Amino acid sequence: MIQHLTAQQRLALARSPQRPGPMDYLQGLFTEFFEQRGDRLQGDDPAIFGGIARYHGRPVTVLGTRKGKNLEENLRTHFGMPEPEGYRKAQRIMAQAEKFRRPIITFVDTPGAYPGLEAEERGQADAIARSLTLMSRLTVPMVAVICGEGGSGGALALAMGNEVLMLENAVYSVLSPEGFASILWKDAGRVAEACEVMKITARDLRKLGVVDEVIPEPENPENLTTRLRLVDAAITKHLDAALRLKDPARHRQEKFAAMGRAWIQGGNP
Amino acid sequence: MNQQFEERRAKFLAMGLKRKGKGPVFAPKPGLDPQFEKCPQCGMAVRKDQWHQGYNVCPGCGFHRPIGAYDRLRMLLDDGAFREFNSALTGRDPLSFPGYREKLAALRTATGLQEAVVTAVGKIYGFPAVVAVMDSRFLMGSMGAAVGEKIARVAQLAQKKKLPLIIFCASGGARMQEGILSLMQMAHTAAAIEEFQCSGGLYIACLTNPTTGGVSASFAMLGDITLAEPGALIGFAGPRVIEQTIGQKLPEGFQRAEFLQDHGFVDAVVPRGELRDTLGQLLSLHGRKR
Numbered sequence: 001m002i003q004h005l006t007a008q009q010r011l012a013l014a015r016s017p018q019r020p021g022p023m024d025y026l027q028g029l030f031t032e033f034f035e036q037r038g039d040r041l042q043g044d045d046p047a048i049f050g051g052i053a054r055y056h057g058r059p060v061t062v063l064g065t066r067k068g069k070n071l072e073e074n075l076r077t078h079f080g081m082p083e084p085e086g087y088r089k090a091q092r093i094m095a096q097a098e099k100f101r102r103p104i105i106t107f108v109d110t111p112g113a114y115p116g117l118e119a120e121e122r123g124q125a126d127a128i129a130r131s132l133t134l135m136s137r138l139t140v141p142m143v144a145v146i147c148g149e150g151g152s153g154g155a156l157a158l159a160m161g162n163e164v165l166m167l168e169n170a171v172y173s174v175l176s177p178e179g180f181a182s183i184l185w186k187d188a189g190r191v192a193e194a195c196e197v198m199k200i201t202a203r204d205l206r207k208l209g210v211v212d213e214v215i216p217e218p219e220n221p222e223n224l225t226t227r228l229r230l231v232d233a234a235i236t237k238h239l240d241a242a243l244r245l246k247d248p249a250r251h252r253q254e255k256f257a258a259m260g261r262a263w264i265q266g267g268n269p
Numbered sequence: 270m271n272q273q274f275e276e277r278r279a280k281f282l283a284m285g286l287k288r289k290g291k292g293p294v295f296a297p298k299p300g301l302d303p304q305f306e307k308c309p310q311c312g313m314a315v316r317k318d319q320w321h322q323g324y325n326v327c328p329g330c331g332f333h334r335p336i337g338a339y340d341r342l343r344m345l346l347d348d349g350a351f352r353e354f355n356s357a358l359t360g361r362d363p364l365s366f367p368g369y370r371e372k373l374a375a376l377r378t379a380t381g382l383q384e385a386v387v388t389a390v391g392k393i394y395g396f397p398a399v400v401a402v403m404d405s406r407f408l409m410g411s412m413g414a415a416v417g418e419k420i421a422r423v424a425q426l427a428q429k430k431k432l433p434l435i436i437f438c439a440s441g442g443a444r445m446q447e448g449i450l451s452l453m454q455m456a457h458t459a460a461a462i463e464e465f466q467c468s469g470g471l472y473i474a475c476l477t478n479p480t481t482g483g484v485s486a487s488f489a490m491l492g493d494i495t496l497a498e499p500g501a502l503i504g505f506a507g508p509r510v511i512e513q514t515i516g517q518k519l520p521e522g523f524q525r526a527e528f529l530q531d532h533g534f535v536d537a538v539v540p541r542g543e544l545r546d547t548l549g550q551l552l553s554l555h556g557r558k559r
Contacts, residue, residue, distance in 0.1 A: 115507075115514045116506075123533075124505040125489070125505040126534055130491075132460070136456070153487075256456040259414075260413075260450050263413075264358060
């Protein structure tokens, strides 16, 4: 466990190109994987991968964001920023998971939904909104792992899990700290301050009730074996908990409704 | 063909009004206001009371200026009458964000609003409906814990009372000052709207300027029927962010209501002055008067 880092240092770790990402967890934790491509409407967005996998002998549906391993892939995935087709593909795959009663495991590492011209034309807002409604009523259990950067609505659109786990050095926020500083203080330079005040670290989010467990990371960032073992243990534990839920959809609805309730006052009952 | 349908609608709605003897109330402030305000689009100098009587639409070019939540309710509902609920529901300060409390207090005094959305029950041409109106004067209509909770509660109320739900969206998105909890309101509101719609409820989303960010990517885009005011900016990412990302200027009219209609995301672009009639028609097509 690395206890002594500032929020900004963790942000840098979360964004590091060397950091293991969703594809590494896919390869390391699942014994089989069949990738499903395309949204059946427009195309296939490589910034989101999804398919059927085997996890400790059990068929599950896995979804995650993908940044790519070389420049060409980076450009095709906009460095892990999905387009509407990505979210619509995820919806198709989630709906199928429900049909075949497979639990869903997602891995999130994205700066956010891609803010491009075509993405807007094809309804980025619509795509994210419909992912949220679909997840709110999915009757199969879902575990989400924020493993790198959890950027805004583009991350939430894959992270409305019954259990939301977060790696120790991952970050999750309503907007990038740079964007936050430039909007609220008109000064993109005040990133360090934004990182602190926004509460973007796993521990802070655990305290706010947004995250259910902080997954520790090995001291040596290159120790992939230990990392995989820790992530595996956390997913197994929380998947078991999610599988015991009587009504996973209701659980998810109430879970996300409760998060803000501690921070309101007044009003009719 | 459209002309013919419009005439029929007018007749039909007029009949309903005669029976009920009710019309909208949007009383102009007494006396002429000698002050002029320029239209931000065409530059025409328009008297303040003309702005008011025209629902803040420019008589010259049809530009739609923002309209306050209470004014919106008064111009929309029969007799301008409504019963507000959860008026005292407000948010707190989860991040202890410097200056946030003071800013909220100042805005409450300046606008007379408690939060960025007003929720109420009223009637349109005799048809009861639950209505939520966002107000862009209150921190750009941004959604924090209180706005999310109020939106979820209108959906629950509409479900319980078996009434249609109309939401006027006007929001820059999630409220930055409440951090991640604002983001979670996207999930909260989308889930509440979905539950209401699955129960058979009618949800009409009216997108006004601006509807962007976390509000557009949650309840704003989920209407059974989606209307938009002319020229309203509607999208997920803001135009400046997109221009920075792609390194070029955006085409004229990009992310405007008409553009969204052309691209299949809006059923109809409706000028503010016709919204009451359009909503009256939609409510009548979906149910009975009570």
